[in-house]
Amino acid sequence: MDRAETIIDHKNAVISIRGLKKSFEKNEVLRGIDLDLYPGENLVVLGRSGTGKSVLIKIISGLLKPDAGEVKVFGKELTHIREKEMQELRIRMGFSFQNSALYDSMTVRKNLEFPLVRNKKGLSRKEINSAVEDVLDAVGLLQAINQMPSELSGGQRKRIGIARTLILNPEVMLYDEPTAGLDPITSIEINSLINEVQQKYKTSSIIITHDLTCAKMTGNRITMLLDGKFEREGTFDEVFDTDDERVKPFYDYNFIK
Secondary structure, three states: OOOOOOOOOOOOOEEEEEEEEEOOOOOOEEEEEEEEEEEOOEEEEOOOOOOOHHHHHHOOOOOOOOOOEEEEEEEEHHOOOOHHHHHHHHHHHEEOOOOOOOOOOOOOOHHHHHHHHHHHHHHHHHHHHHHHHHHHHOOOOOOHHOOHHHHHHHHHHHHHHHHHHHHHOOOOEEEOOOOOOOOOOHHHHHHHHHHHHHHOOEEEEEEOOHHHHHHHHHEEEEEEEOOEEEEEEOOOHHOOOOOOOOOOOHHHHHOOO
């Protein structure tokens, strides 16, 4: 599938990471990594399970503290800000969880209303309804507005999770394994939605995945996390143009059956 041309500003990174380290007891997960995310860019972070991909975005969103290094989000160093400032930054970032993280006791409408009402005080009922309907229409599920999460398929739940994130108009999207557990056709639909979100909402995104089809479809730039460090970076073809035995089996597993 051909992607729409994307204009990326390489001058001012919205997220900038230098020398980031994180260990859990004796397990050294991140070993001094550097990373920049630029405005308007979809950046894919590839790696096997357990390589620290999800740890990375939890640190970016302030859910985990790094052991060492510098993490700047919108120009603010995370280790030097107060919790109130961190909460303000989180509103500017959308976090699409692997399991969609919907409230099973709430309808789709209520799931989407919840973050909106909590973070934007004083909205009228008309404004709330309009915001909910707009994001549902953007993900192609306006007809599901009164359904319960249990009535939705895995792909639909994923779409609603993305819609709930979009309702606050985030500048940065963090996707954690967006195609995990989905069939190939639904995965392609989610990949297309990620690209549509980038174009419509002008987001910058970090996409954590081990799915190479997802990486190839969504990534303007791809970086591969190997042994706690970024060892390969570039376009999809550039990343996999190597005889590195740590990389080749990864490609073969995804594309050679």
